[in-house]
Amino acid sequence: MSGHLFIVHGDLTLLSCDAWLVPCDIDAMPSRSWTRSFSHLQGGSLRWAQPTEEWRRGTQRVLKVVEWEDHLPRPWVGNVGAVPSTDVSWFVAGAEEFIERVTDDLRANGSPPRNGRAKHLLALPVIGTRYGGKRHWTGDIVRALVPVLQRLAIAKDVDIALVSNDELTYASAQAQRGADPSAWPDLDEQLWRTGERLAHVAANGDLVLFIGAGVSKNAGLPDWGGLIRDLARDAGMNEEELGALKELGALDQARAIELRMETGMQPQASKRILGARIADAFARVHGYALSHALLAALPAREVITTNYDTLFERASNAAGMTVSVLPHEPHSGASRWVLKMHGCVTDPDNIVLTREDYMRYDLRRQALAGIVQALLLMRHMLFIGFSLRDDNFHRIADAVRRARVPAKADASSPVGRFGTALSLFWSPLEQSLWGNDLDWVNMQSTPPPAGRNEESDKAWAEAARRLELFLDSLLARTGTTAYLLHPRFEGALSDTERGLADKLQRFLDEVDRDPSVKSAPAWKHLEALLHRLGWPRTP
Known part of the structure; x- marks a missing residue:
């Protein structure tokens, strides 16, 4: 590539x-x-x-x-x-x-x-x-x-x-590059068509993002295995116990470490220590990955994530968006809200980490599950960096399956499915489990190489980069023309854009000569549109 x-x-x-x-x-x-x-x-x-x-x-x-x-x-x-x-x-x-x-x-x-x-x-x-x-x-x-x-x-x-x-400079650069497929030669025709469809969904305001841990890998966050080993050593586990820990599932690994930490302290204290250690490990990461920046720029007001980190929120803020974080930091008037299904490092006491936490999820967070169910019914959900193996999500999705009306939801087409899953590799067994619910889009059309070696690391890295390219191409087709009437960007206009800008400016000059027309009720709607096109002409 x-x-x-x-x-x-x-x-x-x-x-x-x-x-x-x-x-x-x-x-x-x-x-x-x-x-x-x-x-x-x-x-x-x-x-x-x-x-x-x-x-x-x-x-x-x-x-x-x-x-x-x-x-x-x-x-x-x-x-x-x-x-x-x-x-x-x-x-x-x-x-x-x-x-x-x-x-x-x-x-x-x-x-x-x-x-x-x-x-x-x-x-x-x-x-x-x-x-x-x-x-x-x-x-x-x-x-x-x-x-x-x-x-x-x-x-x-x-x-x-x-x-x-700067929003106008960003929009101008996107427009200058354009959205011709030749700028993304590493995306095949199927990926390009999928991007066209998702861009249309996003433009209509119907796209919801569901972000998993895979998105944060290129930011330098510790992987789960490395994090568990460090936590286990902090809890006093020896090498033999570390070997035995690997035989357990991820939820039971965290619970075993929590139990070891409980020695000599109250159970809730060990929970707080475990959450604090995870928060500390994540806090060492300086910045967000390219994938966070690309996702944050998409026109999606509603975002769901199972991640503990705050990298997507930081990327959204850097793109000029205010973020309301549910459930622990909600506020009105935000540009978008992010639902943290498993908690956040800013509130380590309430991180969903062990099997016990998962089993109690429905009792404590029914309202959050209801929000996800509603979005699955009413919007198109785009899954990125998410394995779809989360037990809580399976329960939520099953409730949506049962609630959908077959006559109105044709599961044989992408339109009738409740979302699109962007996967790095083709995984026939896992994808067959969701075949009637999700449209699967694979960055590589073959399964990943077996084992962990230089060849497999290279394949995973190349697939992850193709996902970045896909998101970049999607953004190119959801761009705005917010720079059109702003004088700083006149030099970037195409001939047709310049012709349109000139005609709109002549209209504005006419309005200035007869400002009484601004008292018409329709003016506020025209004014809002003109502002979205870069007016008024201020330096």
Whole structure:
């Protein structure tokens, strides 16, 4: 699979990747907003790069920050600050140098992609559009930058994330790349058709996300096996007991550790300690994965997850969305809500972890199960990173099966099924269990390689990356035109967009000449539409 350009709505400093480009000026010092974002990662003290002679002469514009924590993405400072009259090509050249220097450095050091990704991921902002001098010409930067990054991703065989926390800039970059299948050559026709269908569902406001643990893997979260081993050692288990622990199921493993911790303490105290240890392990993860960022940008107001972590919520906040977390942090007026079926690390005392917790689930969380059932009946649920082996979900789904009216729900077609499951590999037995309920979409058409070895790790990484590509293509088809009437993005408009923008502007000029028409009841609806298209024209 060739390298790819991902368009990301979020916070550059929170994206898990191999390298960040941090904008700076000729002094090699980022602006205060950037230094504030990074300072907490190094305990408040951070030494940026030392300018070289080549840097001072202007023949080198990108420097590696050497003194940095190895478990974090590596920052590189890039001189992309100039005056408004500077040609757009100068800014684009700075981005090119970043990609070239970082890829050369990664290969010279033999550094593998972070967190088991199939390819290195390099992240950069839409350079020059904040303090770099070209803010009022953001569209011109986007128009020139996107095709160059697409070419470099293929030529250097790396993944590139162009990141913006500004909704209009993000929408403009998506539009510049477009939604032609040729931009995603690694997606076959079936995956592309499925994306078309899901994009239509999302555009109608009927898409609900169900996120499982698989989504968080590339963020560097500990896997269940490693987490259980660490917890067991903390509880005082020896090597023989660790071997016996592996023979138990996941729920019974957690319960066995909890029982060991109960020695000399109250049962509830051991529960709190176990939850606190899990919360502590998850808190060490700095940022969210690319998959979190892509999912967070989808137009889905309702999200369900079995994950304890808060990475999806962080990705949503970085994309400008407020999140209400059910059941422990609900609030009104949020952009979306996230239902945490098994609890959250922010409330470790109530994490659903052991078999006992699962058995008591219905008694304690009936209202949550009711919400899931209602969404399964009324919306189309998209399952990502979820094995569908959760006992609680089986009970909920069975209640939905019994509630559905056969005459109104044709289970022989995707329309009649209550959801779509995105799976990394074809799993005929498991998928047959849900064949009448879910439309299965596999990133690989064959089962995964047996065992745990280099070959199987590579296959899993490539399948996970294809899922990222699929989500990226889905986003490209759910984009907006929020930049259309904003003057900063005039340079990114196509000929047809510019023609439409001109006609709408003439209409607005007519309204300004006769503002009395704004008293008509219909004006507030027109005004809301114009705002969604980037009006009013403010810098």
